[in-house]
Amino acid sequence: MSRPRPVSPPPRVGLISLGCAKALVDSERLATRLAAEGYRFAASLGQADVVLITTCGFLDSAREESLAAIEEAASTGRPVVVTGCLGSEAELIRSRCPEVAAVTGPEAVDEVLAAVHRLAPKPHDPLLDLVPPQGLRFTPKHYAYLKIAEGCDRRCSFCIIPKLRGRQRSRSAASVLAEAERLVQAGVRELLVIAQDTAAYGSDLRYAESRLRGRPLRAHIVDLARALGELGVWVRLHYLYPYPLLDRLVELMAEGVVLPYLDVPLQHASPRILRAMRRPAQSARMLDRIRRWRAICPELAIRSTFIVGFPGESEEDFQLLLDWLCEAQLDRVGCFVYEDVAGAAANRLSGHVPEEVKEERRARLMELQARISREKLKARIGREEEVLVDRVEDGAAYARSYAESPEIDGFIRIRPAARLQPGLRLRVRITAATTHDLDAEPLSAAPDPAS
Ligand code: SF4
8 A cells, every 4th residue: 555645845954063072962962853853954054944053152263153154044044043052142142143043052952952843843744753743641641741840959868869860950931831832732631740849940041031932931930830821721730849939829829820739848847857858947937838828829739748757756756747737737648758768868867767666657647647638528528620530430430620630649530420531621519528539420511721
């Protein structure tokens, strides 16, 4: 059987590589990724749909050569993307050549590719492309994790992620938003925003602006959350270290821009233990903040995680944590037993807690939280809520509201489930509650603003 040909030929990239061997390797990596995606390369600037220039900024003569190449490429009227060492001096480049379409620094492969995708989109050919435009995902079709940064600049004593993954490196806001748009176009109805330290997003970029279709967007979590909220799908923010700017995110939640779900890992409540963990130690002030957040956004669901049996944790410290949880009335809680991790600073602390004591403390904490959770879920009986269906099996649909994140929180079981399917948003009435889950009956299918 003959194979139909693609409707239009793939775009051609004009690639100019200047500078040292490191810049050459960057160019090779970019060329490899572009070729794997199906782009072709232009033999001359005149044949290119987009021009990509890897620059050098070391010596004055090399900078001048790079600027001259940028000017020559721009004079052809083709969109020009500049990367490499001189790309760190975006202002200089734009002052010499304002028509440049995108500028990134060195080793910004994802940003460069996002710019090429935007300026010369490659038509998706389902017969030839091995990878769909939104990429390969292991989550169900209707929700997706959106990673906005890698690495972490904090130094919590029990954690080796900064050693393993390095300092924080945020993606540009334009590249994050472009990926989010592709996911929504592919049918995603809930975006779960993640990073090691989500609220610190953009600090390593000094919150630099990037542009998507000419629209400037600051690499700041508040601006990014607002932009994602405009896509018309659920946006859920995970792993928010308790910085002061969380207050501003809670305001966005109250406005309905993102889901009123605050995942804020607090780890402990005893100031002594928090100091040993190298975490913010004002637990009493944290209770005030929680009260204030609930005043700003009364429907707020708060999730947190805690570590018990940290070195030096006395029965008094642990009791302080239990008392704090009684006061805080968090909606969802995860609890880990402390373990030494090779390379973590906490290993060297004195006062390691015996294993059986750690386990007993975890059981006590989870028992207390189960009572809190049961009461909180019982209070939802009779309420009407909007939910997103995850799966349908054995005559029931399993769904979640804004208050439940997939995999880590409970579910809402809907019966009857006739005509319900994964990815559908609908209104339900809560009819019963257990310790972690809810039962509900369907009311009506909610209009899906993203469809
Ligand atoms: S626990 Fe989180 S915030 Fe602390 S160092 Fe590890 S990744 Fe960073």
